[in-house]
Amino acid sequence: MTAALNSDIEFREVAKRYGAVTAVSGINLSIPPAAFVALLGPSGCGKTTCLRMIAGFEQPSEGQVLIRGKDMAGTPPYRRPVNMVFQQYALFPHLDVENNVAYGLRQQRPRLSAREIRLRAGEALAMVQLAGYGHRKVHELSGGQQQRVALARALVNKPAVLLLDEPLAALDKKLRTDMQIELQNLQRELGITFVLVTHDQEEALSMSDFVCVMNRGSIVQIGQPNEVYHEPADLFVADFVGKTNLLPGKVSGRADGLVEVRLANGSTISARSRSNLAKGDDTSVSLRPEALRLEAPGRGTLQGVVRNRIFLGATVEYVIEVPVLGTLMATADHQFVQGNLFEPGEPVAIGFASGAPLAFPGIKENGTKQRETRNVEIIS
Structure with a gap:
């Protein structure tokens, strides 16, 4: 698959530099629709930079980032068909759960009616098993529930691509395992592309359809989890994965x-x-x-x-x-x-x-x- 129209996300010779530091170098990557992809690598390998370029928080120094065949150059984050779940969730403490989820809907133009906003926010909360939690305050929720609110807020706008920036890092091991299963189920039910950034090999192998291993700003190997684990491309992958x-x-x-x-x-x-x-x-x-x-x-x-x-x-x-x-x-x-x-x-x-x-x-x-x-x- 090489045509952009067959890809939800495509990188074409993408490089990103910060002064004399090269964070990402010459990446070509094509991600098909409805895939769950993990960008895996050590700190500083360029995985978060790639995620931020998809989201629009960073612009490539060279090359193109395309979403569903459209070059995103100059397109601000709020105009892109993507949403992002951050590591610390970034929920608004002064708003209740329903208004946290509805925040993005209220920014849409043309404006949605109050009834439509309430309906869609309720549907999003039901999707993440938080129906009836709309009037609770964020501080009244557990870490896992807060993570679900962040997911609902990201999904309520029906994005083409959901970006996940180490969203499970703050959870304990048991809850993290539970949320891994829920994320897998949610992605399959919605049928949209998920891109996960993580340095946790177990998380990448257990959740994703494809694992993209990065090192020093480049892609070292990409493949299904069992392939990356059992047939590593080089010594770095063999040593880093598992x-x-x-x-x-x-x-x-x-x-x-x-x-x-x-x-x-x-x-x-x-x-x-x-x-x-x-x-x-x-x-x-x-x-x-x-x-x-x-x-x-x-x-x-x-x-x-x-x-x-x-x-x-x-x-x-x-x-x-x-x-x-x-x-x-x-x-x-x-x-x-x-x-x-x-x-x-x-x-x-x-x-x-x-x-x-x-x-x-x-x-x-x-x-x-x-x-x-x-x-x-x-x-x-």
Whole structure:
């Protein structure tokens, strides 16, 4: 998909600079209608700048931002078919819930009747399960209820695109999980495009249809959550998205389509690779904690000693010290019942399924070698 008419949002060679600082550099991005997209990355990667350029709070230094095929250059925020939910909700403390939600409706021209405003505000509150809360004050609501009011206020104008700037950051873990589910359900019911900015990998992976990983002002990878997690484009994505173990080594050869990597401790493992690695190249091998299998000493590929055991209910996490390689993390599920748990200080062998290791150019400790960033688009 390349045509703007098939996109709710499109970036064309967009750059944003603040003096000598480049916040966003040469981004091409196409987001289809009714998609839930997460912009994910560390602080300073450019994700919030992108969101603000869609909203109209910032203008590109170069390139174009289009919404539903129309170039937004010079279009003020209140003339754009978007609404935004801010991290701190930005509710008016002197207004009750209904008037907070109705505020945007009262700014519309031509003016809506008082009856129409009340009706639409009530519908928006019912949409977020707050029917009957219209006359309450903001300070009388819980954090989750305030977040719903902010959502209702953003949705009441029926935007083409809803922008979410880390809206769940202030909520506790249980409430955050509940709101993640509600946001997913709401987006599917409304059928409009949601763009979420977050630095929380779990939030991005669990909520969105597509995850757009950013670093240093550029898009590093975009894809469905399972693709980004299981097939990271480079060492940055593998290290940033979720947990992983990175094992430094050198390429010693190739066999059966796999890269043979000699690790720093002298052992050799076979790994998949998306890069053209040659013999002698420095490499880091990524192994997800859940891919590791703990066995009796002497049976696996690597040998180590359990240093910590962390019980998490459904899973158990182990921190294992491996000579020369350092500490690795392994995650075990229900099959490791209480009687089969490894104890701190106990020697273990570490194995893994064929195809689980993934090799990348560069060694993390010495600075990741990044591939050239590609222009990307979401294919619906």
